[in-house]
Amino acid sequence: MPISYFSFYKHYFTVPEESSTAQCLLRSSPALQELEVAAYHENQDQAVHVEVKSWLVASQNCPFTQLRLVKITSFSGLEAELYFIKFLLLSSPLLEKLTVKPAASVDDSLEHLKKLIRFKRASVHSEIIYLDP
Template sequence: MREDAFENLIAWCPLLERLTLMNFEGFSHLKLKAPNLQFFDIGGDFEDVTFVDTKVLSIVSIGLYISVESDFSARQKGTSNLLKFFSCLHHIQRLEVQSYFLKYLALGNVPARLPVKYLELNYLSMRINFNDTKENKAACCLFRSSPNLTELEMLALPDDESNARLGSKFWEENNHIESVFQNLRVVRLADIAGIRPELDFMKFLLANAPVLEKLTIKPASVDGEFGLLKELLRYRRASVQAEVIYLDA
C-alpha cells in the first residue's frame, strides 16, 4: 500500500477512536488525520510522523526502532521536531516515548519550552540516552511544558563507549529550573548504569520535586550498586516525604 493510500484510509474513518500499528515499516512519512482518534500506539521504522486534526488524542505511545542517522539529522537543521509533533496534541494526557523516538524529537533547534503548556499531560514515559545533551534538552523542554505532570518513568538507553566517556553535563549545568516537577509524585528510573549524567539528573530531580512521594531506581547491573546508593543518600531532597526505593538489578 502506498503512503497516500494509507493516509486516505485513515482519513476516511472519521469515527476511528483507537489505532495500533506494530512493526510498522515501508513508509518514510506518516500523516494522521483523525478527528476522533483518542488512542494511538505505533512502533516501527519510519522517518517522520505528523498529526493533523487530532485535537482529542489523549494517549500516545510511539517507538522508533532504529536510531536516527546522521544524514537524516543534517536534513532537519533549524526545524524543531518537538514543535511539529505537539502542534495537534492539545489534550494529550499520557505519552510514551519509546526506543529512539526521543532522538527524533531532539532534531532541530530544541526550544526551552513549547509555545503552550500541556496542562492535561500527567504521565510521561521515555527512553533516554543521558549522555546525549540534545536528548536531555528535549526531555527538559517536555518537563517545563507539562506543569501538571504527576508520574514520570525514564529508562536509560545504553550508549557506545566513546560517547559514554564524554558524557553530558546538561543536568549539572542546569541544576535548578523554576517551576519544574511542582506536581510530580511518582518517578521510576530503570536500566541505570550509575554514570555521572544519570546521577546529575537524580540530583536535579530530588532538588526540584517538592511533593515527590516515591522514587524507584532499578540499576542495569549489580556493578557499582553500593556506590550509586551511597551517592543518592547525599543529595538534598525538596520533599521531606520522598521515599527512595532501590531495587536489585
C-alpha cells in the first residue's frame, strides 16, 4: 500500500545523515499526498553543515506527482531549510498549500517570507502560508 502521509518529527536539517535519510524516504514515496516536518535546532552550533544543494539535485530525480499539502513547523530560515522548501516547490506539480510556521525565536521573519514567495514552483496553483510564531 503506498504511503500518502509522512511526518518527520525533530528533523535536523543541518545534519547530513538526516537529510540523506529524508531524501531516501521521500524518493521511496511517490504517492505521497501530505508531508509534515518539524525542524529541530537544539545544539545547532555543534551540527555539521549539510550540503544543502543536494536537495536541488534530488528535485530533478524525485517528482511528487501527488503531493498536495506540506506543513513545516519550527522553521528558522536556515539555508538548508530554504533549500528543502525550494526542493518541494520544484518537485510538486500538484502542490496546493505549503504552510510554514517559524520557531518562536526567529528573527527576520519578513525576510524569510520574501525569499519563500520568490521561489519557482512546479504548481501554478500552490500557495505559501506563513504563520505567526
